[in-house]
Amino acid sequence: MSVDQLRSQICSLERGSLESPRPCVSSSFSAIDKWLPQAGFVLGSFVELLHDSHGVGSYSLALNLARNARDSKPTWAVLDTETTFNPPVAEASGWDLQQLVLIKAPLQEGGWCFTQLLRSKDIGACFWSSASMDNMVFRRLQLAAECGGGLGFVIRPMTAVRKPCWGSLRLHVVSCGLSKVRLRLLHARGQPTVSLEEIEVTL
Amino acid sequence: MHPETQNQPVALFERSNRGSHLRVCSGEANTLGVRGGMSVADALALAPQLLLYELNLPECLAGLQELCIWATRFSPLTAIESVGPQAAFPQTLLLDITGCEEVFGGEEKLLDMAANAIKKQGYRIRAAIAPTLGAAWALAHYGPDTSITENQAEALKKALVQVPLAGLRLTNEVLADFRPLGLNRIGDILRQPRESLPSRFGKDLLQRLDQTFGVVSETLIPMRPAPEFRVARSFEYPVRTSEVLFKILEQMMGRLASDLERAQRGARHIECWLYHEIAAPVCVEVALHRCSQSRKHLWQLLRAHLEDIFRIPAGHNWKTFNRKSAHANQREGLSIEVDERVEAVALHVTVSESVAEQQLPLFERASDDTASELNLLLDRLVTRLGSSAVCRVQLEDDPLPERAFRLLALEELARAKASLAQAVQAPRPLRLLPHPLPVQMDWPQSVSCEGGPHTIRSVSGPERIESGWWREHDQRRDYYVVEVESGARYWLFEDLIDHRWFLHGSFD
Numbered sequence: 001m002s003v004d005q006l007r008s009q010i011c012s013l014e015r016g017s018l019e020s021p022r023p024c025v026s027s028s029f030s031a032i033d034k035w036l037p038q039a040g041f042v043l044g045s046f047v048e049l050l051h052d053s054h055g056v057g058s059y060s061l062a063l064n065l066a067r068n069a070r071d072s073k074p075t076w077a078v079l080d081t082e083t084t085f086n087p088p089v090a091e092a093s094g095w096d097l098q099q100l101v102l103i104k105a106p107l108q109e110g111g112w113c114f115t116q117l118l119r120s121k122d123i124g125a126c127f128w129s130s131a132s133m134d135n136m137v138f139r140r141l142q143l144a145a146e147c148g149g150g151l152g153f154v155i156r157p158m159t160a161v162r163k164p165c166w167g168s169l170r171l172h173v174v175s176c177g178l179s180k181v182r183l184r185l186l187h188a189r190g191q192p193t194v195s196l197e198e199i200e201v202t203l
Numbered sequence: 204m205h206p207e208t209q210n211q212p213v214a215l216f217e218r219s220n221r222g223s224h225l226r227v228c229s230g231e232a233n234t235l236g237v238r239g240g241m242s243v244a245d246a247l248a249l250a251p252q253l254l255l256y257e258l259n260l261p262e263c264l265a266g267l268q269e270l271c272i273w274a275t276r277f278s279p280l281t282a283i284e285s286v287g288p289q290a291a292f293p294q295t296l297l298l299d300i301t302g303c304e305e306v307f308g309g310e311e312k313l314l315d316m317a318a319n320a321i322k323k324q325g326y327r328i329r330a331a332i333a334p335t336l337g338a339a340w341a342l343a344h345y346g347p348d349t350s351i352t353e354n355q356a357e358a359l360k361k362a363l364v365q366v367p368l369a370g371l372r373l374t375n376e377v378l379a380d381f382r383p384l385g386l387n388r389i390g391d392i393l394r395q396p397r398e399s400l401p402s403r404f405g406k407d408l409l410q411r412l413d414q415t416f417g418v419v420s421e422t423l424i425p426m427r428p429a430p431e432f433r434v435a436r437s438f439e440y441p442v443r444t445s446e447v448l449f450k451i452l453e454q455m456m457g458r459l460a461s462d463l464e465r466a467q468r469g470a471r472h473i474e475c476w477l478y479h480e481i482a483a484p485v486c487v488e489v490a491l492h493r494c495s496q497s498r499k500h501l502w503q504l505l506r507a508h509l510e511d512i513f514r515i516p517a518g519h520n521w522k523t524f525n526r527k528s529a530h531a532n533q534r535e536g537l538s539i540e541v542d543e544r545v546e547a548v549a550l551h552v553t554v555s556e557s558v559a560e561q562q563l564p565l566f567e568r569a570s571d572d573t574a575s576e577l578n579l580l581l582d583r584l585v586t587r588l589g590s591s592a593v594c595r596v597q598l599e600d601d602p603l604p605e606r607a608f609r610l611l612a613l614e615e616l617a618r619a620k621a622s623l624a625q626a627v628q629a630p631r632p633l634r635l636l637p638h639p640l641p642v643q644m645d646w647p648q649s650v651s652c653e654g655g656p657h658t659i660r661s662v663s664g665p666e667r668i669e670s671g672w673w674r675e676h677d678q679r680r681d682y683y684v685v686e687v688e689s690g691a692r693y694w695l696f697e698d699l700i701d702h703r704w705f706l707h708g709s710f711d
Binding site: 088112121 | 596597708709
């Protein structure tokens with residue numbers, strides 16, 4: 001490979017557009033798809049959702065965003081380091097509990113576990129909500145997601161906004177009524193500096 | 204027998220679609236009128252002091268199997284009852300002591316020694332010796348406290364005539380046919396014309412009678428301890444590099460897999476021992492959620508674990524890494540500086556299971572990969588976190604939110620029964636606290652929870668949830684969905700017994 005070719009490849013990577021595009025799935029919300037360079041989530045990536053507090057609907061949003069990732073890989077996983085995940089509600093939302101792998105791990109093992117889940121080629125979507133996460137873990141998460149080809153969703157408090165974002169998308173989630181959330185785009189890979197657009201979606 | 208339950212009325216119950224019913228009761232429970240088959244509610248109404256435990260059949264069976272292997276000190280042929288209506292929940296150990304009595308000074312002495320040794324382990328037992336398996340079973344379960352050490356038909360008949368018909372190991376359906384006819388004991392049946400028995404009560408009765416009285420033989424299928432699988436290798440010169448070590452371990456794993464395959468068994472737990480020149484031996488453990496005899500699968504799992512362990516963590520130098528040491532006081536992973544030179548290695552399958560015979564693929568060993576990526580992931584997680592950390596979910600038909608589902612370890616899933624759990628109707632939060640948190644409530648203006656006081660913007664509810672009165676702790680709660688000024692929605696309840704308020708979850 002020549003130096004020019006290498007330079008071109010590096011520029012493509014920095015822009016977030018890979019030479020061989022990966023498959024995409026819609027987020028189920030056209031307004032969110034418009035934020036994404038390929039009009040959908042690129043499989044092999046993870047998404048960060050930040051919230052100011054619990055109870056705003058961020059996890060429910062994550063479940064909604066991940067629906068289409070199940071099409072080719074029905075197995076999904078939840079890393080429950082806080083032991084608060086309530087499976088019956090996920091089932092009522094249309095997620096098959098027979099396909100769920102639920103991991104109850106201590107927080108210090110969270111990074112390793114989620115990396116393993118993302119790296120698996122058999123898992124379509126995986127979720128992790130935690131008040132505290134080691135930021136060093138996140139670089140490995142992106143590499144693991146690219147290896148596995150699924151979608152990962154990480155739900156964190158808004159205090160993490162100062163930390164670098166390694167995911168393909170970072171959204172700030174605010175509740176605006178029953179089953180409605182307002183989303184503010186904080187980061188989208190492949191997009192220039194965003195103008196912090198906001199949209200409202202109904203879950 | 205747990206020390207807490209000694210001399211207490213105890214019962215084991217089983218959940219089913221029809222509710223919870225007792226399966227086994229202690230003698231103390233029986234004296235209070237509690238019987239097997241009774242519903243839990245009825246049992247507690249009769250005996251409120253009854254100690255209830257959920258029956259864990261696999262654990263019970265595993266315990267009995269261990270005891271069966273242990274009992275080989277009294278006879279080389281030991282077994283657990285595996286036929287008849289009792290086979291679903293075996294509670295009987297069978298020992299063929301033919302020829303063994305001379306070692307122990309006679310049959311009576313052997314019986315006493317075995318019974319006392321088992322009692323010392325905390326069990327309550329009834330034991331009997333008889334010339335036939337069926338007779339010994341009948342006497343141990345229902346007979347007088349006696350043994351028939353003389354092989355004489357008359358002595359056998361005399362001992363068994365008063366034994367209830369259930370001592371013949373017949374099904375409940377067959378036993379039910381005898382009661383209206385006033386036939387309750389084995390002696391009653393012996394007085395009936397033999398040729399009329401099959402047509403009136405089926406062939407099983409005659410077979411059981413003949414087995415009990417030695418007319419036909421009954422085979423005892425002895426339990427054998429699981430075979431051991433171990434491969435070890437020592438080196439003329441200690442191995443210094445992980446690459447060489449891994450290559451050697453991979454070859455050893457291949458041999459182990461071949462041994463497993465020949466024995467038609469799969470590994471569930473493997474120990475990899477590394478013996479150093481100077482430092483203490485180190486053990487790396489691999490656990491699988493499903494048994495496997497695939498060389499590739501087992502090696503990938505062990506290798507991943509070794510790589511995790513040999514990876515240099517931040518803050519350590521190249522010689523320092525987390526390891527599990529063989530010393531009892533170093534059971535938790537410690538960062539210790541050790542010499543890497545390994546002078547011997549061993550692979551030991553500590554837990555194995557029989558695998559069903561599998562049809563070989565048309566092109567044998569084309570891929571040598573009988574395990575999917577998912578199985579590999581699950582095994583890796585189980586190895587690192589323990590089998591209880593990797594779960595599947597089973598919904599339960601219980602109104603209490605915290606009991607609306609059960610987490611099953613992967614190996615339990617196959618035995619789990621389908622539940623009639625109903626779909627959630629009322630709103631439920633996706634985030635459910637494992638234990639409700641008390642909160643300060645200024646109803647309906649404000650609530651203090653999750654980091655501070657919140658002004659309540661709107662409330663919906665109440666939704667009343669009550670546990671059954673037969674539960675040990677009666678729960679009566681009124682749940683509310685509370686939206687605060689920030690837009691966050693919390694699931695709170697008022698305990699109707701003491702009128703305290705609790706946060707149980709949030710609508711994440």
